[in-house]
Amino acid sequence: MRTGTSVAARGVVPGLTALDGEPSAQSIVPRIVEVARALEGEVVAGDGRERLTGGALLQRAALVRDAVLAAQPQGRPVAVLRGHDAGALVGVVGVLAAGVPLVVLDPTTPAARLRHYVEAAGATICVTDAEHAGTARLLAPTVLEPESAGRPLPDPVAAAESLLGSPAGPGDTAVIVYTSGSTGAPKGVACDHRSILHDAWVNSLASDCYGPGDVVVHLLPMAFSAGIGVTLACLLTGARQELFDPRSRSVAELHEWMREVGATVLLASPAILRGLLAALRPGATIEGLRSLTMAGETVHGAELAAIRRAVGPGCSLRNRYGSTETWLMAEQRIEAGDPLPTGATPVGRAVPGLRIDVEDEHGRLHEQGTGRVVVTGRWLGNSYWGAPERTAEVFRDNPDGTRTFRTSDVGRLSDCGTLRLLGRTDDSVKVRGLLVEPGEVDALLFAQPDVREAIVVGRTSPRTGRTSLVAHVVPEPGARLTATGIRALVRANLPSHMVPEQVVFLGALPRTERGKLDRSALPEVPDVVGTKGPRNDFDAVLLGLFERVLEMPSLGIDTDFFAAGGDSLAAQALVAAIEEELGTSSGQVSTALIAANPTPAQLATALRGDRRRSSSTLVPLRTGGSGTPLFVVAGAGGVAMGLRPLAVRLPDTTVYGLQAHGMENPGLPDWSIPRIAARHVRTLRGVQPHGPYRVAGHSMGGLVALEVAQQLTRAGEEVELLVVLDSFPPDPDIVPRVFAPGEGLVQRVRSVAGLLATGIVPNRDGGHHARFHRQGAVLQRRYRTTPYAGRTVVVVAQDDEDAWARRQWEGHLTGDWVRHELPGGHITFLTEPLVERVAGLLSRELEAVGERRAGTAVRTPEPGAPPHPAE
Template identity: 60%
Template sequence: MGGNATTDVVDEGFTRFSEEHAQGQLIPRIVDVALARAEEVVAADGAARLRGADLLVRAARVREAVLAHHAAPGAVAQDLPVAVLRGHDVGAVAAVVGVIAAGHPVVVLDPTTPAARLRHYVQAAGATLCVSDADRRSTAAQVADTVVDPDGSAPAGADHLAAAAALLGTTAAPDDVAVIVYTSGSTGAPKGVACDHRSILHDTWVNSEGTGAYGAGSVVAHLLPMAFSAGTTPTLAGLLAGARLELFDPRRRPVTDLPGFLADVGADVLLASPAILRGLVTALGPAGRLDGLRTVTMAGETVHGAELAAVRRVVGPDCVLRNRYGSTETWLMTEYAIGGDDEAPEGATPVGWAVPGARLQVELEDGALADTGSGRIVLTSRWLGARYWRNPAKTAEVFTDNPDGSRSFRTSDVGTLGADGCLRLLGRRDHSVKIRGLLVEPGEVDALLFAQPEVREALVVGRENPRTGRTGLVAYVVPEGPRPQASAIRATVRENLPSHMVPEHVVFLDALPRTERGKLDRSLLPEPPRSSAPFEIPRSSWEEVVHEQFCAVLELDDVSVHDDFFELGGDSLAAEALVSRIEALGDAQVSTRGGTSLLAQAPTVASFAAAVRSTTRSARPTLVPLRPEGHDRPLFLVAGAGGAALALRTLARRIAPGIPVLGLQANGLENRALPDWSVERIARRHVATVREQQPTGPYRLAGHSLGGLVALEMAHQLRRAGQEVELLAVLDSFPPDPALMPVPQYPSTLAKVKEGLSLALTGVKAHAGLGHYVRFFRQGNFLQRRYTTDVYDGRTLVLVAADDVDAPARRQWGPHLSGPFEVVPVPGEHMSILREPRVGLVADLLSQWLRPEVVDLRDPSPAPGHAHR
């Protein structure tokens, strides 16, 4: 495009903006386009419309006012920046042009920023003059020595040709500073970045014509504050490329006005932050659409695939979505463009490939530069003309002048460069933390959490624990809908990332704090509460022992004796490990006191330590109240082979409110007694327990794995006793057909004999560690391979873990059921369907069947076709 662009004359009468223009100056090009569009609108803000002629006249008046106070030769003018304090309006556009035309660097101030902060910018820049308007004059007077207000529409008959000549009266060199933009301060104190004409011209070409985002004749909806680099670019690019700027200030107007605004102005280009786009999608609702847009650009923070998919839905297939990455020091660096036929990526969206004229590399830990791999991002280009204003030492720290005339800039961002040159951001270099001696990029955890449907936004940071001096991760989460459990958030991370990346704390917020420019403001993140209960250290030697085991099992450095084991992320496997650890100390026979069920009732260090020392043997050690509260008929949940009923606790707590949930587990599992050696005997024992709790039906039974077969046999026995069974729910169980069940393989005859001897000792002889549970697991598998029964004609729900290797066999329940039933595949594997985040769907389906008035059975009759899906 750039090679012959100077001869490419567009219909408006000026040459198409090209890379060749970057060799010149800003003002001559702006004047050329404004003259060609003298009677056409070049910028509008809802209250005023600025034609090309008006721009020239109003900019010339600003130039005149500046020179009246700062008349100086070019070299001196370069040391006298001029501030502009206005709203997001056409007057600001004219003021920026006028100050640059006077030969002075312009510092655009954001009117929503407190005066004290603005004064810091002005003083750091060395500016004494501020161009403002009537509405902001009093604030301007607080930040600058002199305030001028050359505002007002062009007087009737004003000569825009004379104004154009005046604007061209002060010459500038391509490497003169045109704009000073202050960074966000996310990596320290805000720094003024001085940008010359060449770099701005090249960046505006890249942003518009160079990437094909927009050009002459485009109508650009400009929502980004002009005080920041992301807003400076489109302000100048629109004037340089011949587009029309339609200014919308989302900080003064509600986002709900934006769809109507876009339609009214006929915008075909939308420049917005991801936060604004999220609000726009919400404002449109599920059926809302935006017609006419052909480009949407976003930048400033991580954009996730789910967000892109939501934006795609409202803009349609003809619009290109552009995820961009840049910095104040470099302007635009990369772009990831997604057309209508492209699928949105999963997780964090890449920021894409280097823009024309730029080269990306990563700095490795040893300081070497590489074209692929992960490390600190380095950009090299011959168009980098920025420097830190009045700070050569800081400039030298990150900018390098190369022998070939190019410059390199070492960013503060960490990313991964693929072999194809595509860049993925991992986070800020200064946000990396070491957890247990291992380097962690919190952005990886952010991306995982953001991908969860119950999370709208997430930000993970490292925080030092003031009690231990060690650093841990804290996840700040904005829920999408009802607030999830903190343990569910940690469980999601644990299932997908290494244990050292699991957040110690989860803090739920209504919204993530942001700066005035819409960026995440980490300084306003609240400190995490260290516990849901007052912190207290162990008060006895026995509590000290139990406390140590809690910390070891949960992989936490410290917990209060009042912290809930399950709120801290403990699950049934961790509970079994805790019981085994306590027993291994030889000081307490926890399993004889119903270890894991006891933990369900006494989940803190203090309560569990006391309970283990004082609890006597339960009359019904096979019964575990998982959620005893509720006035409805209870649901009896049978645990699988070798599984404590506590493994069903998460599922129980997600069942519809009002329904008590009582767990059943194998005799001898936690009371060191002889086990039952047939499914029928297990069922007979459980039926006796059930009828103690609920003497008459109708009964609700469910079971997981072997527990599903036990629940089936319980249903048969209850019905033979004349009782009604309202529901049987089978959770990922093999049907009662031994031919469908895996046959154990032994490496040798000796191994088979040892296995038989081990089974014979189940529940009789103690076994170190988790071996006790493993024996019951193997014994349960032995029993289920020997169980068959009659066809069951009661109402039955069968849930099958769709991702498990045994799913095909576990679906084969049809020949064994003759009543109304449904076989439903659910995402997950055999055990993961009992844990977050999979357990929610299982609980919802089970709850629907427990409330038959809201269940839509596809075939409520047992006649020829049963309901499957």
């Protein structure tokens, strides 16, 4: 690890001695008083509303100390409940100066949880302010508001003397910090004065991270070890801390705010850094930082590269590893010119005063290898408050005066002492008898440009007892990821037993109150792997095709294709595989047939019976719902089954998909939108003879749905809802051209010939889909219609490059209509995880239609109105 002594270049405080890294006979308060007196007229903390000088800190903290001692002279722990502001620092210093243990409470935590902390600590007093006094009265019998009592402030000299009047010993408990409880009930970690002083030295001066003259961006809640550690380290070193609460303020404001306060040091979790980078304008950089520290979860190489581009070469990057029980343990420092790591970034080498080993399954310690991470040092003075038995389980006092702590982390220690974390001891699982560290799969997924976040966990089926891996993936906006693609990626890079059996796409990973990944809040996933074996050779062949397409071994013939992660693209691949392997005739198997028969057993029965659908344009997507069904038209070149992710998220609604004639069966296509619509009208009236009707369409399917609504209305039927999903309006001046302006004669002839072959000769690369897509582009430029007067909902994918054109429905809709804009691209907003937003919006619209029919008053948005902010 690199160290430096460049603090002097940034500023030395006259009369202030350097912080001692050997705090054998020291405690916190005298050092804080020394720093505050040296900076009496200087700002030591700011929060956007007030600027706190060293002198004001002394004066106001003295009021808190006196109030605590007057209310409780017996030395029990005292809680502080304040916001993330300068006033919280006053409360922290005042309680510590009273010579009692401090418990900092986070006001964003539910009161029931806070009451548990207060009761477990044995605290009966809570120091607070007027804003939080109501909550404080729910937590403790005695509530103090020292700064609201109107007492006069002492002068700084008298205040300093008062703060030094109740000295605590170096080995006394200074702070009780409660852990997140991710591995059980929250535990109170009692941290003594020596351990805090040593950690402040390691965090700041020993690692040349910050010191006098630096402006430290403080984003971390003080109720947690990382937050109170920064608070105390700045007070102990003379660095100015600027407090910004990302839970109450938008991270989009952070960049400009950092510029305004002159930030030189940023300490942040990777999650906050992702938000900061996402909020930057294209090409913008973060100026002025000389040090950026990341901690709290794994940072991957691709993220590190983006961070480096944003902060420039003059900023040191630090990846740190610590815990509530030990404070900072290791640091990986990366300077300009240093190669960026691939995969998960190491957490580096042990900080001064600590030794890191790994423990094998027999309890033996090793200086290199893989195992449980164990740390040893002189300043591990912490323990679990009021729990000596629990303390003895993980802490050990050694004959040489050092102390050892066994973490719950699993890591790989190189021969040069660099540590990489692989996961936690309770995350490791055995799959098919082989030990798997899910963190290795996380690292691979994180390295993919289309993956924003990922976490892989082991899951044991309560039905079969099998253990398998489940990957929870957050795609980048606009990325079109599939479960089969994720599994294929892992299979190409890792052993087969490390391939996730299930892939769940999420909009964001769940996090705890302190911003850490919350594995306990990950969604439950059902069993998807069937247990029944093939009944005959035909079943066995078909089952093998399912396994190959889904990239999953050991399926059963009762495995549901879609529950196992199959989507429309995978279904098309399965159709192609069946035609190739089983020699079925064109049209005998289709994605529609798979939708109706999603298990190998059901599909085998359908194929052996040579079933053919009576209407190849109609695909049941969700059956069994009550009330009026919804008919959804697929876009040009799209199969109806591609709309299944939307359909299955519409509760209690029967949904039918409609697709082009000739798409999946032999047949000539319809060559105008009115003709396509007329065919669909005949088809849907075969299912629902009379209205009211509900129709929707995606892309060109939105224009077809519009024409369906027009034809039904002219026939005297009621259409109570039309939904247009990211479609161009019927305006040839807006719809893109079919043929490129620079296309030569030969190319134009080939294009026209290919167009005329739509539905007859499959395209070599895209089957019928590519030809139907091009045909749709021609048809929508030729389509005209009169303005539609019925209730219409227009949904626009706001991240698509043609979003501006797909917004232009004014003048084409003269009735009650509304426009909503949702995240995603033209295709991706209807796929995981963004489709959840579309489904939620559509569910509300369907519910509103039902309420209108029942005579219930509902709010009707203004025509063309933008979406409600919550949408």
